[in-house]
Amino acid sequence: MTGIRPRIAIIVGSARPVRIGDQLGAEIARVVEASSDAGVRTLDLREIGLPMLDEPLMAALGQYAHAHARAWAAQVADADAVIFLTPQYNGGYPASLKNAIDYLGAEWRGLPGAIVSYGGRGGPLAADQLAGVLQFIGVDLTETQTQLVIERTDYTPEWRLGDAEAVVQRNTAPIEALAAELVAKVEAAGRRAA
Numbered sequence: 595m596t597g598i599r600p601r602i603a604i605i606v607g608s609a610r611p612v613r614i615g616d617q618l619g620a621e622i623a624r625v626v627e628a629s630s631d632a633g634v635r636t637l638d639l640r641e642i643g644l645p646m647l648d649e650p651l652m653a654a655l656g657q658y659a660h661a662h663a664r665a666w667a668a669q670v671a672d673a674d675a676v677i678f679l680t681p682q683y684n685g686g687y688p689a690s691l692k693n694a695i696d697y698l699g700a701e702w703r704g705l706p707g708a709i710v711s712y713g714g715r716g717g718p719l720a721a722d723q724l725a726g727v728l729q730f731i732g733v734d735l736t737e738t739q740t741q742l743v744i745e746r747t748d749y750t751p752e753w754r755l756g757d758a759e760a761v762v763q764r765n766t767a768p769i770e771a772l773a774a775e776l777v778a779k780v781e782a783a784g785r786r787a788a
């Protein structure tokens with residue numbers, strides 16, 4: 595142990611007005627904080643409200659023109675590791691998450707990352723698609739992924755989760771495992787040396 599508290603950000607990839615991603619993100623944060631010495635922060639793409647990518651230059655050039663791009667870059671740069679929480683939409687991951695990824699460049703490279711997907715079958719197609727993109731941009735992915743199966747009976751009539759804690763509790767072990775992998779990667783890389 596380094597004695598330095600790793601900072602893990604959970605990116606909530608769903609940005610719909612009625613959704614369950616925010617509930618899942620909050621519960622996953624609780625599991626990670628309870629099982630590791632990491633400090634967890636939620637980066638909710640609905641709250642952050644990035645417009646459709648409007649930077650004049652590609653992110654690889656590292657010159658962000660807009661305040662919202664610089665603020666997003668600072669939020670990601672402030673994390674030592676990231677959990678990408680993604681629903682499955684039509685066999686892939688949501689445009690909101692791809693848009694947020696495309697805003698940045700260097701911030702992703704070498705960043706320890708883990709994928710938690712969810713959907714009626716756990717969102718495996720979203721997870722696979724996202725893994726390909728994250729590997730392409732240089733995120734250092736954990737071996738452990740988690741796929742949360744959301745049953746129809748988990749939803750209230752308002753399409754929220756009646757008991758988000760119970761849904762996440764069904765998957766506590768892999769969430770703890772990926773959090774431990776992220777912390778180990780952070781410590782191995784000495785990302786907080788400064």
Ligand SMILES: Cc1cc2nc3c(=O)[nH]c(=O)nc-3n(C[C@H](O)[C@H](O)[C@H](O)COP(=O)(O)O)c2cc1C
Pocket residue numbers: 608609610612613614615616681682683684685686712713714715716717
């Ligand atoms: C545009 C759209 C497409 C969807 N496609 C899938 C799908 O391919 N597979 C699946 O299991 N669920 C699918 N669903 C159901 C979602 O898993 C479910 O609505 C989930 O609550 C979405 O996460 P969110 O509420 O955080 O946005 C889809 C939902 C939406 C809105």
